Amino acid sequence: MDTLETRELRYFMAVAEELHFGRAAERLGMAQPPLSRAIQQLERRLGVSLLERNRRGVSLTDAGEVLLHEGRAALDATTAAARRTQRAGGAQMSGGPRKRLVLAVKAGASHELLHKLLDAYAAEPDAVDIEVLPSGTCDQEGMLRDGRADVALMHAPFNSLAGFDSEELMTEGQIAVLPAGHRLAAQRALSLTDISDIPDLPLARWSRRGTYPPGPGPEIHDQTQLAQLIALGRTVAVFPDSARAWLWAEHTAVPLTDAPPVVTHIAWPAHSRSLALAGLIRTATRL
Amino acid sequence: MDTLETRELRYFMAVAEELHFGRAAERLGMAQPPLSRAIQQLERRLGVSLLERNRRGVSLTDAGEVLLHEGRAALDATTAAARRTQRAGGAQMSGGPRKRLVLAVKAGASHELLHKLLDAYAAEPDAVDIEVLPSGTCDQEGMLRDGRADVALMHAPFNSLAGFDSEELMTEGQIAVLPAGHRLAAQRALSLTDISDIPDLPLARWSRRGTYPPGPGPEIHDQTQLAQLIALGRTVAVFPDSARAWLWAEHTAVPLTDAPPVVTHIAWPAHSRSLALAGLIRTATRL
DNA sequence: CCCTGTCATACCTGGTGGGTATCACCGGGC
DNA sequence: GCCCGGTGATACCCACCAGGTATGACAGGG
Structure with a gap:
């Protein structure tokens, strides 16, 4: 059977x-x-x-x-069905938020884009409440899959768009974020090789599913922690351009010439039929 | 909960x-x-x-x-998990087919492409058995979704590729298939408007999920039936170029200038990790 | 050799999925 | 107005099986 x-x-x-x-x-x-x-x-x-x-x-x-x-x-898929059903029905009984869409984003990424999107969407006549769900672990894919989110901002090539529908929103270069006083911070531009082997400034290692890639750099699982370690002159990290929004005074951003561009997409489950979602996507693509 | x-x-x-x-x-x-x-x-x-x-x-x-x-x-997704698990395990016990991949195709479509694909793949050193599963109802999407198939040939814009990974294999124009004796059969080319309103030759209506679009044409659910009705001079139909392969002597194919091109893709579930599948896809993209 | 850690077996019990019989309700006919 | 047919809900019962406890079988290590 x-x-x-x-x-x-x-x-x-x-x-x-x-x-x-x-x-x-x-x-x-x-x-x-x-x-x-x-x-x-x-x-x-x-x-x-x-x-x-x-x-x-x-x-x-x-x-x-x-x-x-x-x-x-x-x-x-099963837990997604349960979660989305509860979200769809929770509204109609409790006097709470009418209808909600949950938007998963990478914590700290694309601040400006996100802001513009939310403002533009809120101005739409048939807008529903958007709950922004920031994820520190870059797990927007999982959130869409198991129904914790209805729609997500994803960043190629870090997230895989496989299995979702998506629209491209923005392409940006990447920058190296260095301690302000470091000698490389004076450069106009850098390449990946320039920063990958600095003895006094090992590249930070992000946690992936609880494990860390090998290397000499500090183990990171939190953006604030990383910002602090950079400010203290202990490490260097690579981010999309839009990360400039949250840099500290002790940080210096230097463009990377050969880092792959980061493409921000809005992505949603391929089979979704929600009208509210369609409105949000329409707004996003018009930005 | x-x-x-x-x-x-x-x-x-x-x-x-x-x-x-x-x-x-x-x-x-x-x-x-x-x-x-x-x-x-x-x-x-x-x-x-x-x-x-x-x-x-x-x-x-x-x-x-x-x-x-x-x-x-x-x-x-649940029944797909069960079916694919049974397929993966059925091999190891019964002395039957070692490992199988089930390939869903639209019955009668892309004969030549399919033939080339199967031959090329069979020549690969690590080829597994391919079971071809023809569907008269154009339901390759459903077959992939519920695990009856592992991979499918799909035809944009008739099938939706949403939620699957896919690679483009072939693009072809469309033709009008007319009774050989009809006056329009002498034309070099036709447009969609030319054939959409012929009083003596109403366009055939395909069944979609058991219902038929409105119109004067005959109701069709089977390719042979349609072929016969065309041969009898009762109707006209639109097909991709590759349908020329199965035309009868009483049929005449005339290219359509303004019909949307048909793109054949090979598509598979986005999360699939099967090595055998990867081999088939590699073969297909190299054709 | 026994001890330890593994998964399988044996047996019992309570919760619950499913069946039958029946109710409550409404709309339509005469 | 009355009764009838058809709807989903309720009441009650039973049997099955999911889950617990106790124990076995078996291998590897001291």
Whole structure:
């Protein structure tokens, strides 16, 4: 059969990610035996073995690998359905905000564009409330996928637009943000190689899903933290032009000649049919 | 809570589509009272009213409308996960086909391209079996979405590529297919207006999701049927150039000067990670 | 050799999904 | 006006199964 209950998917995802029944069960807030049994039943129903039970641990079969990816998408779509439904209906009963759109943005990025967009949209006759949801972790894709957001500002090439509809809004170059007193801060322009190997100024390393790329630079997970470390002369970082908006007095921005341009898009789930969303997109493309 | 069991989604979709608890229950193979109760529980859990129970029938609230669309996507993603997992795992146990990719195509379209693609791919060293799944109903989108297919040939502007990754393969003009003896069959070229209002040759009307657009022409749901009606001098139809491959002796093809070009794409789910699929796409783009 | 950590098995229990019977309500016919 | 047909909701019951606890089987390491 091709049923496949949400609960079973949740269970399998937990096991597939932990590769350990005990820890997975703990994460799910249940005991280990029923979890084992549920996975066995799932395997029997699908007629496919998903996990290789080696002594000492568990590993995924090819089919398990497929279910891990496809199941993630399915679970995201399911929770998105629940979230968006609640948002659509919450309005009509509580006297709260009539209708809301949740717009995911990268915290601190494209301030000016965002401001213009929100102002222009608010002036539209049929505008609804826009809730801006800033994400420090650059996870606008996930937010669209699991329904935490209805629409997002994304930045190629950092975000992938795969699976979404999108419109291009703005293209900008990138800058190196240096301590004001540093010798390179006096330059007119720099290249990526100029700043990638400065012994006294190692490039900052952003956290990606909790892990950091290797290198000598400080580990960063927060823009303010980074701004401070730059101001203290400890590191250097690369940002889109629009980051000039939040620079401190102790910072100096120098254009990068060979950094890839950053393209800001407005993106939304491909199947979306919301009129409010269509209005926001229309406004955005007219900016 | 943001749970939302697959079963509940299935139930809601049935009611939302039928707008009738009794018929929905019948379609689901269950009795009406438990279905009513399940929907009530769903509404309470989400804290949102989904259906307006008017005396004499049911209608959707705004939130219900949203759940109808989002839920369809979620259910499709779920059954896609099940189907693709079974395909990935079916190979390893039964001695059957090692690994399969299912390629959805519009029945009868792009014969030559398809042939070249399959031949070229079969010559690749790491080729897997390709199962060609022809669809008479032009529903390649749905096939990709619910996992019946892994990859599809789609034809803009007839199919929407929204939500998929795709690569352009071929662009072609369109032709009018006329009865060989008709006076217009002698022309070198025609425009859409030339053929849209011929009293003795009304344009054929294709079925779209079971309904037909209004007009005087015959109702068509099958290519052979259409071919026969043209050969009999009863109707005229518009096709991409590549349709010349299956024309009969009694048919005459005349190029259309102002018909939009047809672009054939190869398309696949945006999140797909299959190596076999990547190989097929690479072959296709090299054609 | 036993101890430890793993997942599987055995068995029991409570919650709940589903069935049947019935109600409440309304609109339409005569 | 009355009754009838058709709607969804309610009441009640039962059986199934998700989940818990206790325990087993099995391998690797001291």
